[in-house]
Amino acid sequence: MFRDLFSLFDRLDFDDLGWASSAKRLVHGRGRQFPGFENVTIEWFPPYLIIFLHRPLAPEITASIKEYFAQLDRPQIHGIFMQTRDLGKAFWEILKGPMPDKPVVVREGPFQFLIKLGRDQNIGLFLDMAPLRLWLLLNSSGKTVLNLFSYTCALSVAAAKGQARQVHNVDMRKNFLTWGRENHTLNQCQGSFFYHPLDILKSFGRLTRLGPFDLIIIDPPSHQESFSLERNYARILKRVPEWLSPGGTLVLVANDPVLARDNFRSMAEQALGPLFQFLCWGDGPTIPLGTDANFPVKVAFYKMN
Template structure:
């Protein structure tokens, strides 16, 4: 289908977007899932009061101008701010369509709030598609000891501590991400709560410390797919998985996450089977409805495993 203004409006259902706007973070359009031919380069989110548009490749100028016109016609009376990130550019420059960005933008998820960084880096510090996984964790966090590997800005920790976890150990080699993680805890009135640990360390050099702080009832593994100097899923996931059983309590759970479109669910299941045979596959967590994907193997994969001995 040719990517025209009328084509975009028809595929995206833009006339219904105003009804979907509210205090909760929501994805209005998910082109990245290959369900909307011609618009795979585009996502549109709403973080009240900000409409957040991301371009993953440079669009044909006429197409982009028509999409911007459609956004203005449909949403300018409903959104205070509209901003575009040109993520295909390594500097990820920001373009304001209207309004001014708030000083401290946030994403709301249920009763929780997460700090956003809109502009200045590739992602905003919050991954909306992980909400089902955070809900899964919150439902079983009461009184549990959690290890949050590759914690980034600690959204899993916020969800767990808010749901009554006895402790969460967060570890990520990015100290700036750890600082934002602390800010997220403060934002949710959790900064004075005992039991939260923040480690700005290389995970692969910290196994001894992590074992001493354990064992853990739940281990979250949410690494980057491929990040220079940090993690490459094909090479590093097996050696990560080999360490899990030593730190996991009896009947403990592992939530293994992978967002590499070039590696399917079978890769993750095979890695666990070969390197942690005492962990049994339980289920794959469902994706958000507003993140449709034509091929589930290319989508975010979140798999629950449980220790069987």
């Protein structure tokens, strides 16, 4: 079962600077790219390779993965780390090279972002959102944007680089918004950017007063103590007509690996009502080939008529 996975890394051309200098997802296990490795994601944040185990694997499987990557010898790889998630906690392990003790600047296409390794579960950048960042770069010019659940504001950076007129970033965590400011500074963004430390579920009136917006992005966590996709997503969607300008674009994201596309779309459209027209799914070239399109991260585009 390891042959296809390991042969992928035997073939990768880390000498190709155009390819190797940009962060990218190499293995998308939740998209069922490699049978038996549905809980494995491997990402390249040059010069570091990170293996994410979304739940503990059988000891013999984990041992084989560690053995292979510990001996993977490429001069472009300065460190290989494994993160195992179990019971809501993340455990980091060094397989090769020193773990950086300071934030690392990584490039993703035309953008740069700060990531922090070896501490928390999430490191500051979700690579499965790369296609959406490219879309924002091309489709944000002159628009006012509301970025809900903004985390470290990577989507805001993309909209800013795409010449958005204004971007309002909303997240409960002030430290994430501070991180987002640093990402904007790193990318030399110009324009009007705002950072609102708000509980979205308790701030509907405030969001109405900030609007209306030409473009709204809703990218919530799948399951956290403060937010449940099943319970809370529809509550937010029912208020979107108050925030979005007529003819505006709504981008909905769901990153629950067991939520099928059809079920997500059905939930969204029941909450949104007849004002909204489904446009398309936001698939992109950065998701590795061979994945099951029904189960990776889901990005849906809507227009308000």
